[in-house]
Amino acid sequence: MPQLPPLNGLRAFDVAGRFLNFRAAADELGVTQGAVAQQVRQLEAHLGVPLFERLSKGLAFTPAGRSYHVFVAAAFEAIRNATEQLKPEPGKALVSVTPTFAAKWLIPNLPDFSAKHPDIDLRILATEKVSSFHGDGIDLAVRQGRPPFGASLDAHLLFRQEIIAVAAPSLIHGYSLPLDAKALSSIPKLHDSHNLWPEFLNLNNIEDDGDHGLRLNQTSLAVDAALFGQGAALVSRFLVEAEIATKRLIQITPKVLPGNQDFYLLSTRKTKQNPAIDAVIAWFLEQAER
Structure with missing residues (x-):
């Protein structure tokens, strides 16, 4: 396999490309301006292609540099997203619901949730698409259907249809x-x-x-x-x-x-390791019962 470019150089190139300025990139990375410039030069030497034009007031992409930066920035963003999904965030919960459920039930009830759990950052993903617990990084999902939903999922009945x-x-x-x-x-x-x-x-x-x-x-x-x-x-x-x-x-x-597809709140077994998720589940069930 071809050798990967130096990762420090890729990181310096990514940040410098966002600011088009070595000094601003150095401030974000916590290194010297000279270090950023050197890392980018090493990357250019490895690739055999100039990525920036050095100007008196900053930087400008070369045509090759502009095209390369699109892919490099996307790769770092994908790594950041994968890391966010891997790391549980105490005090945060992402719930996937349909736009109708969000607009007509969840949002009108949110003041009660905020009053009872001001320390929990509840995030709502309203979409008609069936969100993936792994791929989309959701913690909970309101789904309409009939159990079983999957061996790794716990289903809590909210409403009969x-x-x-x-x-x-x-x-x-x-x-x-x-x-x-x-x-x-x-x-x-x-x-x-x-x-x-x-x-x-x-x-x-x-x-x-x-x-x-x-x-x-x-x-x-x-x-x-x-x-x-x-x-x-x-x-x-x-x-x-x-x-x-x-x-x-x-x-x-x-x-x-009458319907045969009731409304359930779904959670994965691993989310039970997060006290915030347990609190959100308890609140959903309490509000549904009311």
């Missing part, structure tokens, strides 16, 4: 509650990526006589549209309990679509 139909008072003004089959068939409906309205209506032997309705890619957006009176939405009950309690949304029919 219970889909209900909700709408703003303005949308159903003049209707009698609960809506009868005719009214439920005719009102405008909001559709998200789960597309549950056909199943919900078929379960109750109702044909959809409404317009096609607005289609959105996230349940949180369907809930927001429902709040503005743009249609009725189907959503897990726990996500809209606050809106129902304040009568910003109303459950328009007692009919419920």
Whole structure:
């Protein structure tokens, strides 16, 4: 295999390339300006290619140096990220959730968490992608599904899936509650990526006589549209309990679509070595029970 360039030279080149200045690079690295310049010269000698043009007021990349720096900087960033994932950080917890769970349940409840655990840095990764405990460095994940999720994962039940139909008072003004089959068939409906309205209506032997309705890619957006009176939405009950309690949304029919994919908080066995993770798990379970 080809010999690797001198690592000290690569490090000096990486930092000098960010500042385009040997003195600023020396300040960050905690060495002398002359040492940085020498390490870069040794790297250039090893490569047989000049990487910088030395100017009176600093440095400028050569074309080869600019291209090489992109790869060198990316390599050091990858090493930093791998090291961060390897080292447990006391007092910090990264939890992966969907954007809808974050917007409609987690964020509204965060003031309670901050009040009870001011010493814990809770970080939220809101994504529709299934995050990897190893690859993405997450400590906890809220997932919808059924156990088992994996031999190395512990699953804590948060919420049973219970889909209900909700709408703003303005949308159903003049209707009698609960809506009868005719009214439920005719009102405008909001559709998200789960597309549950056909199943919900078929379960109750109702044909959809409404317009096609607005289609959105996230349940949180369907809930927001429902709040503005743009249609009725189907959503897990726990996500809209606050809106129902304040009568910003109303459950328009007692009919419920049961689900077979409940909401679980997942953790790995190794996260139990971190007291902060245990505290976050306990808080999630306490809030879910409430």
